[in-house]
């Protein structure tokens with residue numbers, strides 16, 4: 201009771217708390233790494249998933265944002281130095297997803313969640329239709345998701361809320377829950393995972409952080425729950441497809457028993473009758489390049505002059521046939537894939553404007569970007585282990 205009267209605040213909207221580039225960078229990570237979520241039509245990227253798929257370096261861009269949010273939540277609710285981040289995830293909702301009235305601690309196993317933070321990474325009407333957020337009572341009642349805006353509220357029953365059904369597009373948030381209980385500290389769990397996964401794989405240098413796909417079920421999107429891969433689609437192939445690319449397997453003849461393994465093997469990207477010569481280590485690596493290009497596409501002129509354009513190779517009829525065959529396997533329902541992932545208004549021109557010289561520059565820039573994050577991770581990890589806390593470590597010198 202006393203706690204209530206001292207801190208009666210229950211919610212706040214922080215406008216433009218994240219920069220547009222922060223939103224875009226997290227969008228890149230989500231679209232490169234997400235898996236099908238815990239509910240139909242929902243996709244998610246958790247930090248532990250990034251570690252498990254050999255992409256722990258992608259945790260780095262979350263750190264300054266997590267720190268700023270923690271500070272803000274503690275300040276707003278008057279609990280400085282008392283909170284722990286319980287869970288961090290990128291979550292996207294696609295057509296058909298919605299959520300009725302509820303509070304965020306409404307299950308016995310969720311009682312440790314004391315405060316909720318939703319950062320909107322894209323915008324209502326521009327990137328998706330539907331998906332308005334409502335509080336059952338009090339002010340504000342309705343929140344219109346806009347890229348960069350953040351909603352913070354107490355996770356208890358004083359903040360009953362709902363989200364309208366998504367009509368179209370992909371609605372993306374960075375979601376965090378905060379707890380007063382140190383036993384629920386996400387950092388401690390992540391440090392344990394990082395210590396296991398990273399220390400053993402990093403001996404040869406950070407350039408080895410190439411993605412490693414999880415089980416193929418985790419990427420299979422289907423309308424019916426009991427998915428046997430006979431309907432629906434692979435989300436990685438679908439994202440590559442809606443960006444105007446195809447995948448080509450250089451593994452020679454396709455043997456049907458090994459099809460599910462195929463996406464774990466080296467493959468190439470194609471567009472129309474042109475094949476890009478670069479070999480990606482697996483589907484996630486190819487997807488990363490496509491999403492990176494999409495993220496940075498506007499600034500490529502600077503890079504273009506610095507790289508030798510790699511000439512595309514013309515595909516033969518047989519090779520084009522193989523591409524169509526792969527599509528028929530991994531995009532069983534192509535119409536559904538397009539309906540789920542096609543954006544609402546933006547980037548309509550992107551599919552038409554792919555230029556292999558620019559794309560090649562993007563692949564090189566992605567390597568530099570990943571290498572920089574990888575180095576930062578490897579330098580930070582000993583500090584995190586010592587302090588049992590994940591934070592932005594300041595490095596001096598070159």
Ligand SMILES: O=C(O)CCC(=O)C(=O)O
Pocket residue numbers: 299304318333361362363373
């Ligand atoms: O994405 C949102 O705006 C809210 C979603 C929500 O209420 C939840 O995941 O508990």
Ligand SMILES: [Fe+2]
Pocket residue numbers: 302303304361
């Ligand atoms: Fe909720």
